[in-house]
Amino acid sequence: MNAVAGKALTSNHFELFGLEPVFALNAASLDAAYRDIQAKVHPDRFAHAGDAERRASVQWTTRVNEAYRTLKDPLQRARHLLELRGVDVAFESNTAMPADFLVQQMALRESLEEAVEAKDAASLDSLRKDLAGEKRRLETQIGESIDARKDYRGAAELVRKLMFLDKLDTEIDLAYEALE
Amino acid sequence: MALLQISEPGTSPAPHEHRLAVGIDLGTTNSLVATVRSGVATVLPDAHGRPLLPSIVRYLPDGRVEVGYAAQARQADDPKNSIVSVKRYMGRGVKDVTHIENAPYDFVDAPGMLQIRTAAGVKSPVEVSAEILKVLRERAELSLQGSLSGAVVTVPAYFDDAQRQATKDAGRLAGLNVLRLLNEPTAAAIAYGLENASEGVYAVYDLGGGTFDVSILKLSRGVFEVVATSGDSMLGGDDFDQRVFCWSVEQAKLAPLSPRDMRLLLVKAREAKEFLTFHSEANMTAKLSSGELVDVTLDTETFCRITQTLVHKTLGPMRKALRDAGLTVDEIKGVVMVGGATRMPQIQRAVGEFFRRDPLNNLDPDKVVALGAAMQANVLAGNRPQGEDWLLLDVIPLSLGIETMGALVEKIIPRNTTIPAARAQEFTTFKDGQTGISFHVVQGERELVSDCRSLARFELKGIPPMVAGAARVTVSFQVDADGLLSVAAKENTTGAEASVTVKPSYGLADADIERMLRDSFEHAREDVHARALAEQRVEAQRLLEATRSALKADGHLLSVEEKSVIESAAQSLDKLMKGADHRAIKQAADALNRATEQFAGRRMDEGIRRALAGRKIGSL
Numbered sequence: 001m002n003a004v005a006g007k008a009l010t011s012n013h014f015e016l017f018g019l020e021p022v023f024a025l026n027a028a029s030l031d032a033a034y035r036d037i038q039a040k041v042h043p044d045r046f047a048h049a050g051d052a053e054r055r056a057s058v059q060w061t062t063r064v065n066e067a068y069r070t071l072k073d074p075l076q077r078a079r080h081l082l083e084l085r086g087v088d089v090a091f092e093s094n095t096a097m098p099a100d101f102l103v104q105q106m107a108l109r110e111s112l113e114e115a116v117e118a119k120d121a122a123s124l125d126s127l128r129k130d131l132a133g134e135k136r137r138l139e140t141q142i143g144e145s146i147d148a149r150k151d152y153r154g155a156a157e158l159v160r161k162l163m164f165l166d167k168l169d170t171e172i173d174l175a176y177e178a179l180e
Numbered sequence: 181m182a183l184l185q186i187s188e189p190g191t192s193p194a195p196h197e198h199r200l201a202v203g204i205d206l207g208t209t210n211s212l213v214a215t216v217r218s219g220v221a222t223v224l225p226d227a228h229g230r231p232l233l234p235s236i237v238r239y240l241p242d243g244r245v246e247v248g249y250a251a252q253a254r255q256a257d258d259p260k261n262s263i264v265s266v267k268r269y270m271g272r273g274v275k276d277v278t279h280i281e282n283a284p285y286d287f288v289d290a291p292g293m294l295q296i297r298t299a300a301g302v303k304s305p306v307e308v309s310a311e312i313l314k315v316l317r318e319r320a321e322l323s324l325q326g327s328l329s330g331a332v333v334t335v336p337a338y339f340d341d342a343q344r345q346a347t348k349d350a351g352r353l354a355g356l357n358v359l360r361l362l363n364e365p366t367a368a369a370i371a372y373g374l375e376n377a378s379e380g381v382y383a384v385y386d387l388g389g390g391t392f393d394v395s396i397l398k399l400s401r402g403v404f405e406v407v408a409t410s411g412d413s414m415l416g417g418d419d420f421d422q423r424v425f426c427w428s429v430e431q432a433k434l435a436p437l438s439p440r441d442m443r444l445l446l447v448k449a450r451e452a453k454e455f456l457t458f459h460s461e462a463n464m465t466a467k468l469s470s471g472e473l474v475d476v477t478l479d480t481e482t483f484c485r486i487t488q489t490l491v492h493k494t495l496g497p498m499r500k501a502l503r504d505a506g507l508t509v510d511e512i513k514g515v516v517m518v519g520g521a522t523r524m525p526q527i528q529r530a531v532g533e534f535f536r537r538d539p540l541n542n543l544d545p546d547k548v549v550a551l552g553a554a555m556q557a558n559v560l561a562g563n564r565p566q567g568e569d570w571l572l573l574d575v576i577p578l579s580l581g582i583e584t585m586g587a588l589v590e591k592i593i594p595r596n597t598t599i600p601a602a603r604a605q606e607f608t609t610f611k612d613g614q615t616g617i618s619f620h621v622v623q624g625e626r627e628l629v630s631d632c633r634s635l636a637r638f639e640l641k642g643i644p645p646m647v648a649g650a651a652r653v654t655v656s657f658q659v660d661a662d663g664l665l666s667v668a669a670k671e672n673t674t675g676a677e678a679s680v681t682v683k684p685s686y687g688l689a690d691a692d693i694e695r696m697l698r699d700s701f702e703h704a705r706e707d708v709h710a711r712a713l714a715e716q717r718v719e720a721q722r723l724l725e726a727t728r729s730a731l732k733a734d735g736h737l738l739s740v741e742e743k744s745v746i747e748s749a750a751q752s753l754d755k756l757m758k759g760a761d762h763r764a765i766k767q768a769a770d771a772l773n774r775a776t777e778q779f780a781g782r783r784m785d786e787g788i789r790r791a792l793a794g795r796k797i798g799s800l
Contacts (some may be wrong), residue, residue, distance in 0.1 A: 035403055038571055043600065043661040047330070047359045047560035048199070058660055062602045069598070176503060177625075180496040 013067035013080055023081055023143040025071060034068045074139045075166055078146065078159045087152040089159050097160065105164055112168070116175045124179070128172050131165060138162045199329035201359065201561035202320045203367070203553025206309060206333055206347065208267040208389030208416055209520065211235045212547060213316040214554035215324060216563070221371070221551040224323045232546065233319075235389075237311045238262040239298035247315045259284040259443040261299045265418055266312075268390045269294055269305040270350075271342030278414050279422055282446075284439030293346065306350045313354035330359035332557040334549050336391035337363035338411030338497075338577045340623050341635050341665050348662060359560040361662040364388070365395035366406055366574055367552030368518040372543055373399045374555060380513035381407070383501070385531050385539065386549075387494065387521040390416035394498050396505045396512070405573040408504035408596045410497035415490065417453075417521030423486045424449035424478060428464050431476045441468045452478050457523045484526045491530045498534060504596050515539045520546050573598050576663055580635075582655060583620035585610065587629045592657045595625065599663055604656040613645040617653055621667050640669045709762070716765040720757040723769055724750055727776060730783060737782045749775040 014021040017033035039045075041060040070076040079089050108127070115123035138158055145155035202224070205212045210232040214223045223231045230249070238251035239261045246254070255262035263285065268277055274289040286297040295304045313333070321327055333351050335344055344361055351358035365384035372378065378399050386393040393411040397404055425446050429437070437445065444466050452462035461479040468474060502508065515531055517539045522528065531539045543551075559569045575598055581591040582605065593603045609617065618639045624632030643651050652673045658666050727750050735743060753768040 035571060038573070042571060044360070044556075044560055044572060048562055058600045058658075061661075062600045062658070065598045065601055066603075173503060177500065180499065 012084060013071050014084075016064070016067050017071070019071075021081060021084060023074075023078060023146045025077065027072075030068070030071055034064065037064050074135075074142070075159065075162050078142050078155065078162070081146055082152055082156055082159065085152045087156050089156050089163075097164075101161060101164075105168070108168060109171075112171060112175060116178060119179055121176070121179055124172055124175055128169070131169060131172070135162065135165050135169075138165065198563055199561040200320075200324050200326050201330050201332070201554075201557035201563065202316075202324075202328060203332045203362075203550050203555070203557045204313065204316055204334065204351075204356075205364070205367075205550035205553060206267065206312065206335075206350075207235055207549075208265045208391065208418065209235055210389075210546065211312050211316060212550035213320050214547070214550040215320065216554050216558040221554045221558075223547050223550055224320055226319055233312065233315060235266065235312055236262055236264045237266065237308045239300035239303065241299040243300050245300070245311050247311050256440055256444045256447060259439040260286060262443075263296060263298070263303075263308050265390055266305050266308040268414070268418070269296075270309065271340070271344075271346040272305075279419075282422065282425075282442065284442060292342070306346050306353060309347070309350035310353035313351055313356060317354055317356055328356065329561055330357040330557065332360045332362050332367075332553045332560060333358055334362050334364045334367050334553050335663075336386075336388065336411065336413055337365050337393040337395050337406075337409040338391065338413045339663075340413070340578055340633055341580075341663070342633065343413065344663055348664070358662075359557060361664075362553055362556055363393070363395065363406070363409070363574055363663075364391075364549045365393045365409070365518060366397070366404065366572065367550075367556065368516055368543075368548045369395070369397045369399065369404055369552070370555050370570075370572070371548045371552035372516045372540070373397075373404060375543065378514070381505075381507065381511055383498070383512050383515045383535065384518055385494075385498070385515055385522065386411075386518035387527060388416050388519040389521065390414075390418050392416060392494055392497065394494070394501045396501050396507065402569075403571045403573065406575045406598075407507070408501045409575055409577045410501040410504070411577065412493065412497060415493055417519070419490050420453050420487050420521065420524065421446055421449045423490065424453055424464075424483070427478070427482070427486050428474060428476050432472075432474045434468075434472065434474070435470075438469055441466075441470070444468070445474065448474075453483070453524070456480055456483050457525065480525075487524075487526065491526055494527075495530070495534060509535055512537075516543075516548075517541050518545050518548055574663070575599060576601070576659055578623045578633075579625055580621070580623050580657055580659070580665055581632070582607070583622060583629045588627055589622055589624070589629055589632055592655070593659060597659075599659050600661050602656060602658045604654050607653045607655060608649045609643065609646065609651045609653075610648055612648050614648065614651070615643050615645055616641040617643065617651075617669075619655060619667070619669060621657075621665070623665075635665065636667065638667070638669070640671065643671050644674050646673070713760060713762040713765075716762040716769070717757050720753050720765050720769050723772055724754060724757075727772065730776070730779065734779075734783050738779060742779070746772070746775050746779060 012021070017030060017037070019025065019029060019033065038061065041057055041064060043054065043057045043061060046054050046057040070080050082089055108131070111123070111127055115127060138161055142155055142158045142162065145151045145158060200215070202213050202215045212223050212232060214221055225231045226233065233248045234252045236248065236251040236255060238246040238254055238258060240246065251262050255264060271293055273292070274280060274287050274294045277294070280287070288295040288297055288302055290304070293304060293306070295302050296308070317328060317331070331351065333347060333356070335347050339347070348358050348361055365386045368384050368386060369382060373382070379401065380399060382397050382399055384393070384395045384397065391411065391413050392415040393409065395409040396407045398407055428445060428449060448464045448466050452464045455462040456478065461477055464474060464476050464478060466474045512535055515535045515537065517528070517531070522545050528539055556572065558564060575596045576593065577595060579591045579595045580593045581589040584590045590605065592605050593601055607617065616639055618637065620629065620634065621636040622629055622632040623635050626632055640653060643653070650673065651671060653669055653671050655667065655669045658668075727746065731743070731746070738746070749768070749772040753765070753772050756764050756768045759765070
């Protein structure tokens, strides 16, 4: 445990996994680092240990799982990176979005409502596909903004857009469930 | 030539200590115990060589308990005291259980979890399950010749916190050191994955007696990672029996049935269902207590029609799991079938059509969960050297949250989060000067509290009076490796340390478990002793009386010395049976039996001689 104890003090998820703090993360390196650490700290390794060791193992695994979850998800990863750069995405207080973006969002939500009313799974499928494409486009922009241009303010606005799309994705999930 | 291995100074390994660890599949219909011996996972059979233990517990008026086949044989005669499918009641209230009206039990709706009034008193599902686990523990200890170091007990992946807590409590009550609660489809994936050295994304379709799970796992060398899980903890093979039962009642135009007849017909329904797996029609015949004769024939087509909605009900969770995993059907490399109910041809067909591939049936669907659990128990016990073990990453099946204003749910940990997991959320006061906040912890996917399962309620007191919204209360959720939740709340504006940890209200407090455990063990020891003593005294009394009357009738057959030997053995027994040592009584009784052996022989001869003599006289 001592070897990694120093890392407990940092809330930097990249440091925990020994990775460069970039948006364009190598997924394979992240997976490998996650598994290597889990192999050392997971409660399954301490099923027969004393209480203290078992508690520590749970705390550690919890921390590693949280870090992994954050870095794996592009939206959470971007927010975490910007936080490390001192930029608060401030999603709740800063809701002023460009008008054309909002119009587009309203149109997407209308299509969602229509699909739900018509109980039309095929429309949901195509909506989801469009949304996935839109999300990928935004993620590429976020990557360029953070990694290449170091434009963190600009990235924050893109992240806020991505959050809108993510929310819509969740609503599509609920719509599928409502259909079943 | 083999090289001798020499370990580095100071790192010399301790002499190999193999810990006895087992995997237990605590099923709705059948339970099993398995272990890893010489590197191979095997199911441990009972003394008659039977691998399954029917999950049936019968309570007798004298407090005795029958478990398994013995209870199964008597279930129709004693339906109220023969508890079947107790797993359905784990962590559940009366209103939570579907078709509870068809169960013949005398339910007591206790807060949190229902209870059942039996001839041996009121029993909770936890206690009933503990009886099953106890039998399996004893079976394993007898077979492995030692006490168990630990056990992995499996639960349906879709079990919520209350059901998991109840299962763990049952394990402890049975005297088991529960190393881990393991999700059944995950256990099956371990067994399947290791057996076939599989890599890639697999789905596990697990339709048991009372529960349905579907899990999607990523298998890669040394890692089993659950990506998503879904299911229905109130759907299983039992429901198919239920449909056949209802159909037969309708066909035979039967009046409302007595509990005995209901159980009889349910057993027949199950037999018909199983028969239809390999035949095109099944006869159901039964003689009811009213004298009425039921004789109906169920064909495959009818069976499929009356169970179609049940089969269809398993498709929703499959789609949901795929969506949560972000995968399509084409990305699934194989579908592993688990649970006896997957033998039904209509299930095989539906799964094959959904995944557009033939399901994998090469492992025994009844045993695969226990085998996987045994393999995991072996790893947890530390019996596999590092490097040869594997990492298991599992998830919680249902979101965990807190009730907020307006009876809405704020999700704290979303479903399919890898465990162990922790998440904290800040809450504040609603009124000026408010000094306490009550929290309601719920589990489920819906936005309204009333649509979710209530897990626990607790109050945080001692918040300093402040204006509304000024207090900062952090509520932290921690889910451990068993998928069990604990919640803590803390007020942090003033630094006032007020924190509380709760366990779900369905689980028993540690102290309760300890008390029950102590009671059951003490009672058990007392019971065994008292019963043995009573039995020996009765036996001794019977023997003494028989000896005295024999001496009186046929004492002339003995020499003086022979007579005195028997008399002294009888006196010795007479004295000892007034004491409490049942072993000493038994020894004395055995001695008296030996002493009277010859006497008994002579009396036989004498009796025969007399009989012959009388006959001779009569015939002459």
